[in-house]
Amino acid sequence: MPPAADISPSTSSFDPASATIAIVTYNRSALLSKLLESLIVMDPKPGHVVVVDNASTDDTTALVESYRDKLGIELVYRRLDTNTGGSGGFSEGMRIAYELGSEWIWVMDDDVEVIADGLARMGDWAPRFRSIQGRRYDYDGSEFYWQYRLSIPFGIPIPFAPAGFDSSNYREMNSGCFEGMFIHRDIVQQIGLPDPRFFIYWDDSIYGWLASLKTTAVIVNEFVLRRTREIRQWDMGIRHLNASSNAYRYYIMRNRGFMKHYFKSQGAYRPVRFALGTLLTFAKELIRLVLVERTVRGTSNLFRGLRDARRIDHDALWRPMPALESVVPTDQTPHTRRSPT
Template identity: 75%
Template sequence: MTPTTAPLLPPQKPFDPRTATIAIVTFNRSGLLSKLLDSVLEMEPRPGHVLVVDNASTDDTTEVVEGYRERFGDELVYRRMETNTGGAGGFSEGMRLAYELGSEWIWLMDDDVEVIPDGLARMGRWGERFASVQGRRYDFDGSEFYWQYRLSIPLGIPIPFAPAGFDDSGYREMNSGCFEGMFIHRSVVERIGLPDPRFFIYWDDSVYGWLASRLTRSVIVNEFVLKRTREIKQWDMGTRHLNASSDRYRYYIMRNRGIMQQYFRAHGAYRPALFAVGTAATFAKEIIRLTAVERTVRGTSHLFRGWRDGLKIARDRSFQTMPPLV
């Protein structure tokens, strides 16, 4: 089903912050998590629940979270995973728990951001018009962070030249998603299901945002609601940046092309020749990232290994996409 047939809309009623849940995924960064939880305490209004999904951290994350129990009271929900399921697994679990709490709105974020004090109110106002909303972020240094909110579906890659500015409407339509700030209504989650934990990291939010955009009018709004609290080595290209990566990311960015292909095929959007071009472009981009940002050529083996494993996933005819919740 597409937005041109029967689009899903949020309830046409004033936003109630008590129906919202902030779902945070964390792993071995208790210091950053503390900054985020402190910022949530300073919010006005605050959400009905604050949910922390801990990906089996080996630091003092459990003690840190429990130290906030008295200040948050029943608002705070803590879920410690038995193993590290990656960002994809953490957000899938966070979405599931928030949904089971009865949340109307689920606001996803990593542990390396802070929330602007009136951020939830800003998102809620847009939530009265749209069912899938992405706010904006400040970078670590206070500059405006640009996120590539449009995907070329045939190629399966972000469009780097999508306009950064906004017109008087205050929003731009998007067909992607970012779990660092995705604000989504439960009616959408019901129809597309939970995020797929098999991604582990990378492309999981892009695919999930694309699925949402097939059902409803998804938008990025000109509202700064988050600020990054972790500095990342990057290549500054003006409005755009190219961040440093890791061998794990390099593997999954290529391997998960296979999962993306399965989703595109299941929804009739897979174009073999063009998708292959997009995969080659992704590989080339990672080579540029290695040489221009990290000043090395070490790590290419992880790209090749991920590409090989992604092809195996793409050929798996038993692969099933995540089912709807209703």
């Protein structure tokens, strides 16, 4: 349990300029433009915006450059040589934000937009907590439910953790979501950067869990983001099951090999229950295929993921991401005006 001091009000106030928004994008310039437009009308604005481009082949570079003078915020654009997935993109985005000296890093995908006073709403909680998740509206304007609690022994989200809030307006969480995670640099320094080896899936869950081991992590009753992309869903009544892809099916199973290593490194691995969690995850993906996508094609990707998870599990040289050394920001001009590569 984190020390009580973690949830005690601080006398220090939140400075919006101390925050950096880190965005990861890949071949979705139309969606990215909506997010950048929302940043123009933000009040207050962060000190920096970092856009990490996973080697897009569309007009993302030109689009980002067209916003450089519109945003009214220092813009860092980093185009990667290859597609490193969301995991690699968020790892790079956090690295840049950290090296800029940012006190707070707010990470998000390109398929959301920021509600105008979103940063102020998150900043209201900054004196009390150091790992914070805001809430999000779905594409249709409904309230999106995010599974903020993990069952660590099983390695799966708890699907029916209470959605409501009491008068405190926050709930403790032991997970994370890179679509809106708001995290303090001190926690990033202690747990290191997100692990790019995940590529996609489970990366933010593990990162949020690691953060919760260092501080009281919370989801707060503040709507700060709105999804701008419609996703096919199966309505389960009180919950929804989204459509997926063959890549997601593969990585959701493969990356359980990485999860197992992380749990072992913290003494949290429980073999029988974790194996059952893997079976439940496999079953959930089969249900998603049949009921949401109306097919059984794609099952082979689940089996490939399981096979590669076993290989990762047996890798004796595997190590978690290391903690970061304290970085003192230097002249920021080369970063804030970096040319596309």
